[in-house]
Amino acid sequence: MTIPASWFLVLAAVLFGVGAFGVLTRRSALIMFMCIELMLNAVNLTFVTFARTMSDIGGQTTVFFIMVVAAAEVTVGLGIVVAVFRRRESTSVDELSELQG
Amino acid sequence: MFAVTYAIPDVLVFVVAALCILGGALGVIAMKNPVHSALSLILCLLGVAVAFLEQNADFLAAVEVIVYAGAIVVLFLFVIMFLGVDASKHPHVEPLVGQRWLAGLGVVITVAGVITLMVNSDWVSGVMSTSTGGTGLATGSGNVTQLGDSVFTTYLLAFEATAGLLIIAVVGAVLLARRERPADPDVEVIDVEKVALGVAEEDEGEWWIIKQGSSEEVES
Numbered sequence: 001m002t003i004p005a006s007w008f009l010v011l012a013a014v015l016f017g018v019g020a021f022g023v024l025t026r027r028s029a030l031i032m033f034m035c036i037e038l039m040l041n042a043v044n045l046t047f048v049t050f051a052r053t054m055s056d057i058g059g060q061t062t063v064f065f066i067m068v069v070a071a072a073e074v075t076v077g078l079g080i081v082v083a084v085f086r087r088r089e090s091t092s093v094d095e096l097s098e099l100q101g
Numbered sequence: 102m103f104a105v106t107y108a109i110p111d112v113l114v115f116v117v118a119a120l121c122i123l124g125g126a127l128g129v130i131a132m133k134n135p136v137h138s139a140l141s142l143i144l145c146l147l148g149v150a151v152a153f154l155e156q157n158a159d160f161l162a163a164v165e166v167i168v169y170a171g172a173i174v175v176l177f178l179f180v181i182m183f184l185g186v187d188a189s190k191h192p193h194v195e196p197l198v199g200q201r202w203l204a205g206l207g208v209v210i211t212v213a214g215v216i217t218l219m220v221n222s223d224w225v226s227g228v229m230s231t232s233t234g235g236t237g238l239a240t241g242s243g244n245v246t247q248l249g250d251s252v253f254t255t256y257l258l259a260f261e262a263t264a265g266l267l268i269i270a271v272v273g274a275v276l277l278a279r280r281e282r283p284a285d286p287d288v289e290v291i292d293v294e295k296v297a298l299g300v301a302e303e304d305e306g307e308w309w310i311i312k313q314g315s316s317e318e319v320e321s
Contacts, residue, residue, distance in 0.1 A: 003107060003115050008152060009219055011119050015126055017212040022130035024204035030181060034129050034142050041149045052156045057247045061256055063161050067168055068263045072270035074173050078180045079277030085184050
Protein backbone atom coordinates (compact mmCIF):
# COMPACT_ATOMS: atom_id res chain seq x y z
CA MET A 1 0.00 0.00 0.00
CA THR A 2 1.30 3.40 -0.88
CA ILE A 3 1.96 6.15 1.59
CA PRO A 4 -1.26 7.90 2.60
CA ALA A 5 -1.77 11.47 1.48
CA SER A 6 -2.04 12.74 5.05
CA TRP A 7 1.64 12.10 5.72
CA PHE A 8 2.65 14.28 2.79
CA LEU A 9 0.15 16.95 3.74
CA VAL A 10 1.42 17.16 7.31
CA LEU A 11 4.99 17.30 6.00
CA ALA A 12 4.05 20.11 3.62
CA ALA A 13 2.29 22.01 6.40
CA VAL A 14 5.34 21.79 8.65
CA LEU A 15 7.61 22.84 5.79
CA PHE A 16 5.38 25.84 5.13
CA GLY A 17 5.53 26.73 8.82
CA VAL A 18 9.32 26.60 8.85
CA GLY A 19 9.46 28.85 5.79
CA ALA A 20 7.00 31.32 7.30
CA PHE A 21 9.01 31.44 10.52
CA GLY A 22 12.14 32.20 8.53
CA VAL A 23 10.48 35.03 6.62
CA LEU A 24 9.20 36.53 9.87
CA THR A 25 12.44 36.37 11.82
CA ARG A 26 15.44 36.60 9.48
CA ARG A 27 16.83 39.99 8.53
CA SER A 28 18.74 39.30 5.34
CA ALA A 29 16.74 39.75 2.15
CA LEU A 30 18.53 36.79 0.59
CA ILE A 31 17.54 34.42 3.39
CA MET A 32 13.99 35.71 3.20
CA PHE A 33 13.92 34.84 -0.49
CA MET A 34 15.09 31.33 0.30
CA CYS A 35 12.36 30.96 2.90
CA ILE A 36 9.80 32.07 0.32
CA GLU A 37 11.11 29.26 -1.88
CA LEU A 38 10.54 26.87 1.01
CA MET A 39 6.92 27.98 1.29
CA LEU A 40 6.41 27.64 -2.46
CA ASN A 41 7.78 24.11 -2.33
CA ALA A 42 5.44 23.21 0.51
CA VAL A 43 2.51 24.34 -1.61
CA ASN A 44 3.89 22.41 -4.58
CA LEU A 45 4.05 19.27 -2.47
CA THR A 46 0.44 19.76 -1.43
CA PHE A 47 -0.64 20.21 -5.05
CA VAL A 48 1.13 17.03 -6.16
CA THR A 49 -0.37 15.10 -3.26
CA PHE A 50 -3.87 16.19 -4.14
CA ALA A 51 -3.23 15.48 -7.81
CA ARG A 52 -2.50 11.91 -6.80
CA THR A 53 -5.38 11.63 -4.35
CA MET A 54 -7.98 13.08 -6.69
CA SER A 55 -6.46 11.49 -9.76
CA ASP A 56 -6.40 14.80 -11.60
CA ILE A 57 -3.46 16.02 -13.69
CA GLY A 58 -4.49 19.65 -13.06
CA GLY A 59 -2.58 19.66 -9.79
CA GLN A 60 0.68 18.79 -11.48
CA THR A 61 0.06 21.35 -14.21
CA THR A 62 -0.39 24.00 -11.54
CA VAL A 63 2.91 23.01 -9.97
CA PHE A 64 4.56 23.40 -13.36
CA PHE A 65 3.30 26.97 -13.64
CA ILE A 66 4.22 27.74 -10.03
CA MET A 67 7.80 26.70 -10.79
CA VAL A 68 7.98 29.01 -13.80
CA VAL A 69 6.60 31.95 -11.84
CA ALA A 70 8.98 31.21 -8.96
CA ALA A 71 11.94 31.27 -11.33
CA ALA A 72 10.86 34.65 -12.73
CA GLU A 73 10.26 35.96 -9.21
CA VAL A 74 13.71 34.94 -8.03
CA THR A 75 15.33 36.53 -11.08
CA VAL A 76 13.69 39.90 -10.55
CA GLY A 77 14.00 39.71 -6.76
CA LEU A 78 17.71 39.06 -6.83
CA GLY A 79 18.09 41.88 -9.35
CA ILE A 80 16.41 44.17 -6.84
CA VAL A 81 18.67 42.90 -4.06
CA VAL A 82 21.74 43.59 -6.18
CA ALA A 83 20.49 47.10 -7.01
CA VAL A 84 19.76 47.83 -3.35
CA PHE A 85 23.11 46.47 -2.23
CA ARG A 86 24.90 48.73 -4.67
CA ARG A 87 23.27 51.76 -3.11
CA ARG A 88 23.21 50.71 0.54
CA GLU A 89 26.08 48.23 0.97
CA SER A 90 23.72 45.98 2.90
CA THR A 91 20.97 43.45 2.34
CA SER A 92 19.37 43.89 5.73
CA VAL A 93 15.72 44.72 5.39
CA ASP A 94 15.73 46.66 8.66
CA GLU A 95 17.81 49.40 7.08
CA LEU A 96 15.38 49.89 4.20
CA SER A 97 13.02 52.17 6.04
CA GLU A 98 12.76 55.20 3.78
CA LEU A 99 9.16 54.45 2.90
CA GLN A 100 7.86 54.45 6.44
CA GLY A 101 5.23 57.04 7.25
CA MET B 102 -5.81 4.76 9.46
CA PHE B 103 -2.40 3.97 10.92
CA ALA B 104 -3.34 0.39 11.67
CA VAL B 105 -2.76 -0.50 8.02
CA THR B 106 0.71 -1.79 7.38
CA TYR B 107 2.57 -0.16 4.54
CA ALA B 108 5.28 -1.49 2.34
CA ILE B 109 8.61 -1.05 4.08
CA PRO B 110 10.48 0.50 1.10
CA ASP B 111 7.79 3.13 0.62
CA VAL B 112 7.90 4.12 4.26
CA LEU B 113 11.68 4.15 4.22
CA VAL B 114 11.79 6.44 1.19
CA PHE B 115 9.22 8.73 2.74
CA VAL B 116 11.10 8.95 6.03
CA VAL B 117 14.39 9.75 4.30
CA ALA B 118 12.73 12.36 2.10
CA ALA B 119 10.99 13.92 5.10
CA LEU B 120 14.23 14.09 7.06
CA CYS B 121 15.97 15.73 4.09
CA ILE B 122 13.16 18.24 3.68
CA LEU B 123 12.86 19.22 7.32
CA GLY B 124 16.59 19.17 7.99
CA GLY B 125 17.25 21.32 4.94
CA ALA B 126 14.47 23.74 5.85
CA LEU B 127 15.73 24.12 9.40
CA GLY B 128 19.23 24.61 8.02
CA VAL B 129 18.02 27.43 5.78
CA ILE B 130 16.60 29.42 8.67
CA ALA B 131 19.25 28.51 11.24
CA MET B 132 22.55 28.92 9.39
CA LYS B 133 24.39 32.18 9.96
CA ASN B 134 26.31 32.04 6.69
CA PRO B 135 24.09 32.61 3.62
CA VAL B 136 26.15 30.13 1.60
CA HIS B 137 25.34 27.40 4.10
CA SER B 138 21.69 28.37 3.91
CA ALA B 139 21.74 27.98 0.13
CA LEU B 140 23.35 24.55 0.42
CA SER B 141 20.70 23.51 2.96
CA LEU B 142 18.10 24.70 0.48
CA ILE B 143 19.52 22.26 -2.08
CA LEU B 144 19.10 19.41 0.42
CA CYS B 145 15.50 20.42 1.05
CA LEU B 146 14.71 20.68 -2.66
CA LEU B 147 16.19 17.24 -3.35
CA GLY B 148 13.95 15.85 -0.62
CA VAL B 149 10.94 17.49 -2.25
CA ALA B 150 11.98 15.94 -5.58
CA VAL B 151 12.02 12.50 -3.94
CA ALA B 152 8.57 13.16 -2.51
CA PHE B 153 7.41 14.08 -6.03
CA LEU B 154 8.86 10.85 -7.40
CA GLU B 155 7.08 8.83 -4.77
CA GLN B 156 3.77 10.30 -5.91
CA ASN B 157 4.23 9.55 -9.61
CA ALA B 158 5.15 13.12 -10.56
CA ASP B 159 8.21 12.10 -12.57
CA PHE B 160 8.47 15.16 -14.80
CA LEU B 161 8.02 17.56 -11.91
CA ALA B 162 10.73 15.79 -9.93
CA ALA B 163 13.13 16.24 -12.83
CA VAL B 164 12.15 19.89 -13.22
CA GLU B 165 12.53 20.39 -9.47
CA VAL B 166 16.13 19.21 -9.60
CA ILE B 167 17.03 20.99 -12.83
CA VAL B 168 15.29 24.32 -12.32
CA TYR B 169 15.23 24.70 -8.54
CA ALA B 170 18.34 22.95 -7.31
CA GLY B 171 20.20 23.57 -10.54
CA ALA B 172 19.29 27.09 -11.61
CA ILE B 173 17.64 28.99 -8.79
CA VAL B 174 20.00 27.94 -6.02
CA VAL B 175 23.00 28.57 -8.26
CA LEU B 176 21.57 32.03 -8.90
CA PHE B 177 21.32 32.52 -5.15
CA LEU B 178 24.89 31.40 -4.66
CA PHE B 179 26.06 33.64 -7.48
CA VAL B 180 24.41 36.68 -5.95
CA ILE B 181 25.70 35.83 -2.44
CA MET B 182 29.26 35.55 -3.68
CA PHE B 183 28.92 38.50 -6.04
CA LEU B 184 27.80 40.76 -3.23
CA GLY B 185 30.19 39.25 -0.73
CA VAL B 186 27.51 39.14 1.93
CA ASP B 187 29.07 38.28 5.22
CA ALA B 188 27.45 36.74 8.25
CA SER B 189 28.94 39.37 10.51
CA LYS B 190 26.95 42.12 8.84
CA HIS B 191 23.72 40.85 10.33
CA PRO B 192 23.95 40.94 14.09
CA HIS B 193 21.09 39.14 15.70
CA VAL B 194 19.46 42.04 17.41
CA GLU B 195 15.72 42.30 17.53
CA PRO B 196 14.28 45.73 16.78
CA LEU B 197 10.87 44.38 17.69
CA VAL B 198 10.76 42.97 21.18
CA GLY B 199 9.65 39.36 21.25
CA GLN B 200 9.33 39.12 17.50
CA ARG B 201 10.84 35.64 17.40
CA TRP B 202 8.53 34.24 20.06
CA LEU B 203 5.47 35.82 18.52
CA ALA B 204 6.40 34.51 15.07
CA GLY B 205 6.96 31.02 16.45
CA LEU B 206 3.66 31.10 18.31
CA GLY B 207 1.74 32.26 15.23
CA VAL B 208 3.36 29.65 13.00
CA VAL B 209 2.69 26.83 15.48
CA ILE B 210 -0.95 27.87 15.85
CA THR B 211 -1.42 28.09 12.08
CA VAL B 212 0.20 24.73 11.32
CA ALA B 213 -1.65 23.02 14.16
CA GLY B 214 -4.91 24.50 12.88
CA VAL B 215 -4.29 23.26 9.35
CA ILE B 216 -3.39 19.77 10.57
CA THR B 217 -6.47 19.65 12.81
CA LEU B 218 -8.56 20.69 9.84
CA MET B 219 -7.04 17.90 7.77
CA VAL B 220 -7.73 15.29 10.42
CA ASN B 221 -11.32 16.33 10.86
CA SER B 222 -12.21 16.63 7.20
CA ASP B 223 -12.73 14.22 4.35
CA TRP B 224 -10.00 15.70 2.19
CA VAL B 225 -7.39 13.12 2.92
CA SER B 226 -9.39 10.16 4.17
CA GLY B 227 -9.34 8.45 0.81
CA VAL B 228 -12.65 9.82 -0.42
CA MET B 229 -12.41 10.30 -4.15
CA SER B 230 -12.84 13.63 -5.83
CA THR B 231 -16.33 14.77 -6.61
CA SER B 232 -15.09 16.95 -9.45
CA THR B 233 -15.84 15.74 -12.95
CA GLY B 234 -12.99 17.59 -14.55
CA GLY B 235 -10.42 15.02 -13.55
CA THR B 236 -9.00 13.04 -16.41
CA GLY B 237 -7.82 10.16 -14.28
CA LEU B 238 -4.17 10.03 -13.40
CA ALA B 239 -2.09 7.33 -14.97
CA THR B 240 0.52 5.76 -12.79
CA GLY B 241 4.08 5.32 -13.88
CA SER B 242 5.50 6.92 -16.96
CA GLY B 243 2.13 7.74 -18.48
CA ASN B 244 2.09 10.81 -16.31
CA VAL B 245 4.47 12.82 -18.45
CA THR B 246 2.30 12.41 -21.53
CA GLN B 247 -0.75 13.49 -19.59
CA LEU B 248 1.03 16.54 -18.21
CA GLY B 249 2.17 17.53 -21.70
CA ASP B 250 -1.33 17.11 -23.08
CA SER B 251 -2.71 19.20 -20.26
CA VAL B 252 -0.20 22.02 -20.67
CA PHE B 253 -0.51 22.27 -24.44
CA THR B 254 -4.27 21.94 -24.73
CA THR B 255 -6.22 22.97 -21.66
CA TYR B 256 -3.71 25.45 -20.32
CA LEU B 257 -2.25 26.67 -23.61
CA LEU B 258 -3.14 30.32 -22.98
CA ALA B 259 -1.50 30.24 -19.56
CA PHE B 260 1.54 28.61 -21.11
CA GLU B 261 1.86 31.40 -23.68
CA ALA B 262 1.44 34.00 -20.95
CA THR B 263 4.29 32.25 -19.14
CA ALA B 264 6.53 32.92 -22.11
CA GLY B 265 5.72 36.62 -21.88
CA LEU B 266 6.33 36.57 -18.14
CA LEU B 267 9.78 35.08 -18.59
CA ILE B 268 10.72 37.68 -21.21
CA ILE B 269 9.56 40.47 -18.93
CA ALA B 270 11.50 38.96 -16.02
CA VAL B 271 14.69 38.77 -18.05
CA VAL B 272 14.40 42.35 -19.26
CA GLY B 273 13.55 43.54 -15.76
CA ALA B 274 16.50 41.75 -14.21
CA VAL B 275 18.87 43.20 -16.79
CA LEU B 276 17.53 46.70 -16.21
CA LEU B 277 17.71 46.36 -12.43
CA ALA B 278 21.20 44.94 -12.29
CA ARG B 279 22.64 47.30 -14.90
CA ARG B 280 25.14 49.80 -13.61
CA GLU B 281 24.03 53.28 -14.43
CA ARG B 282 26.22 55.31 -16.72
CA PRO B 283 27.90 57.92 -14.56
CA ALA B 284 27.05 61.43 -15.71
CA ASP B 285 29.65 62.99 -13.45
CA PRO B 286 31.98 65.72 -14.70
CA ASP B 287 35.04 63.55 -14.10
CA VAL B 288 34.54 61.90 -17.44
CA GLU B 289 35.15 64.27 -20.30
CA VAL B 290 34.33 63.31 -23.82
CA ILE B 291 36.86 64.38 -26.41
CA ASP B 292 35.56 66.12 -29.42
CA VAL B 293 36.65 63.83 -32.23
CA GLU B 294 36.60 66.52 -34.88
CA LYS B 295 38.94 68.76 -32.92
CA VAL B 296 41.35 65.88 -32.42
CA ALA B 297 41.29 65.15 -36.14
CA LEU B 298 41.93 68.78 -36.97
CA GLY B 299 44.74 69.00 -34.44
CA VAL B 300 42.96 71.64 -32.41
CA ALA B 301 42.88 69.54 -29.24
CA GLU B 302 45.78 67.47 -28.10
CA GLU B 303 45.39 63.77 -28.65
CA ASP B 304 45.64 61.47 -25.62
CA GLU B 305 46.91 58.13 -26.91
CA GLY B 306 43.88 57.54 -29.00
CA GLU B 307 41.41 57.15 -26.18
CA TRP B 308 37.88 58.31 -26.60
CA TRP B 309 37.58 59.82 -23.17
CA ILE B 310 39.90 60.99 -20.47
CA ILE B 311 39.64 59.84 -16.90
CA LYS B 312 40.58 62.53 -14.47
CA GLN B 313 41.41 62.02 -10.84
CA GLY B 314 38.91 60.40 -8.52
CA SER B 315 37.05 58.28 -11.02
CA SER B 316 38.92 55.03 -10.71
CA GLU B 317 35.57 53.25 -10.30
CA GLU B 318 34.94 53.75 -13.97
CA VAL B 319 38.03 51.76 -14.83
CA GLU B 320 36.84 48.80 -12.80
CA SER B 321 33.58 48.55 -14.62
